[in-house]
Amino acid sequence: MNRRMRLWRSLAVVGVASLVLAACGGDDAEEPGDDGGVTTEEPEGEGDEGGEEQPPAEGEFEPAEGDPAMTIGTLLPQSGSLSFLGPPMETGAAVAVEEINENGGIDGAPVELVNADEGDANLNIVGQSADSLINQGVDAILGAAATGMSQRVYSEITGAGILQISPSNTGVEVTDWETNGLYFRTAPSDVLQGEILGEVILEDGHETLGILYIDSPYGEGLAEAVASTVESAGVEVVVQTAVAENAESYSAEVAALAAESPDAIVVVSYDQVYSIIPELESAFDDLSGLYLVDGNTKDLSVGPTEDEPGLPEGVVEGATGTIPGQSVEGTPFAERLLEVTPDLDSWTYAGEAYDAIILVALSAIQAGSTESADIAAEMVDVSGTDGTECSTFAECKTLIESGESINYEGISGPIEFDENGDPQSAFIGIYDFDASNVPVYREARTLDIE
Structure with missing residues (x-):
């Protein structure tokens, strides 16, 4: 990959906190609704005719329910030399799914996660775990964490027609993998x-x-x-x-x-x-x-x-x-991670995992399909620079459903996938x-x- 970096600028911690605050939204003094906004209660019978329940306003969604619209497998290290990276990434994914389902999921149905252990080179279990996820019929796979582990299974995953997105594959050679357009990563190349x-x-x-x-x-x-x-x-x-x-x-x-x-x-x-x-x-x-x-x-x-x-x-x-990525320590996003995993002691790649799940769900909504090929076809547009900038699932979903193109700005920063599934802008x-x-x-x- 012969691309050169043209510009860098430093960001103070307060800038990071502000970015994540914008992404996570809300005022601690007010009661959040399902979309992270403010709810107000009306006396029964007022504000509508005959006291009938009104549908959610634009941009507000009922929680998802029923059978899952999409199942995403996680292929992340629960054991081995990279096991310290597993908890923040799994937690970031869980926070994303929670947010998606609180805001209507996909066509009103929830997204669910199925977890599998990537292990490491010594344990040599990544192939077995990938097989398990494929056999369970997952619609997409988050992982693996290590480039070397993804290298062992990406042909199998994408060859089965399943979208793969890694929050932490940074290897330079990933750009040249033949994946039929089904591989993406939210972490930048090394x-x-x-x-x-x-x-x-x-x-x-x-x-x-x-x-x-x-x-x-x-x-x-x-x-x-x-x-x-x-x-x-x-x-x-x-x-x-x-x-x-x-x-x-x-x-x-x-x-x-x-x-x-x-x-x-x-x-x-x-x-x-x-x-x-x-x-x-x-x-x-x-x-x-x-x-x-x-x-x-x-x-x-x-x-x-x-x-x-x-x-x-x-x-x-x-x-x-x-x-x-950016440090999220001390931000509302970190607080949400700790609500899911109270003993979490690392934030590494949590934002990238969160962004990966959100991007897959938004692309499915834009595609009107949970088929991997259809989702993959929308990933570049959803992450690109041409649409209206948005930073939460609910905000982006509202724009898509109103017919607008979007530019998702993530917790980890701007992503902007290219034709190889590589992010074109990143924070270090x-x-x-x-x-x-x-x-x-x-x-x-x-x-x-x-």
Whole structure:
């Protein structure tokens, strides 16, 4: 994909909160109706003839009921090295379905979710889970989370005529998959994340860079995107080494990296970071020049499992990480997520999952069909720039039913699918690790893509 980013701008946290507030709507002092608006009660018999119940006003919908109009399967990690990403994405999807069904669903009938476990490369269950969802007759599938897992099943899913939409596949090669127009993703290509991370490295004044990346499509694509960005500005990439996903030790790779003495280091990994960082700490005086990515920018004070410890306090203080999307912490959307999953401790890709479900439902309404091919044919238009901008399911549904074209603006930002199902505009969040090894949101940069 040879597209270049032309523009980025920083967004303050208050800007993010305002965006999500607009998307979620409502005043805490007023009672919300089914569509998130305000309800008023009339005395019985007033406001209509003979006290007869009036139909909902335009833009107001009765809750969906009856048999489901659409079943969406989720293929997300409930176990394995990416299991920390499962809860926010599953919760984001659940919030979307709740909102859809509160606002009349599709032709008055509800949307339902069926969940399956993606696992990871070691567990090797993604094919079995995809088969299960296909055999249950789902109308669309949300997932998988990892590009490598989707790579194993996208041919099977789309070959069965089922629409697939991932909230977190960022691999560069996804753009070139042959899917008969049935694959979409709400997370941007790693071309975008790589360029933003590269820009941050350049802004920090580094002159040499070493990159360790897991040997997978995700790792290779993101590493190359970072490298090409910094090299184009004169930074020397002294090491760009793939590491095995399941290695017992990364000491040899870290020793080779240390021998080149780069003043900045990028680690593209998932939970391998828990093994790599202690090796880096032993080989380098400090890790303030460490840069992480969406697969490992998380609370590293907590171990990868309940039985394993997190990293020693302060070991990554001053490091920087990136995650596609905007932080939703402290927003009404986050409150809605916590209503569904009270112990949720991560927001990563929750907005992208929410947006994916909303887009599928709106496209079904615009198509007048829940057939995957019909829905897919409307996804570009529903997310595009030519229609009336709207940011809630109820608002967008009202516009569609009145015959207007729409431009859905999501929780995760503008999406605007192209003919490959790739979003053409996206936000990348930038985080700084504190003394407790916790990433703290700094800002989001948004990109226009040529």
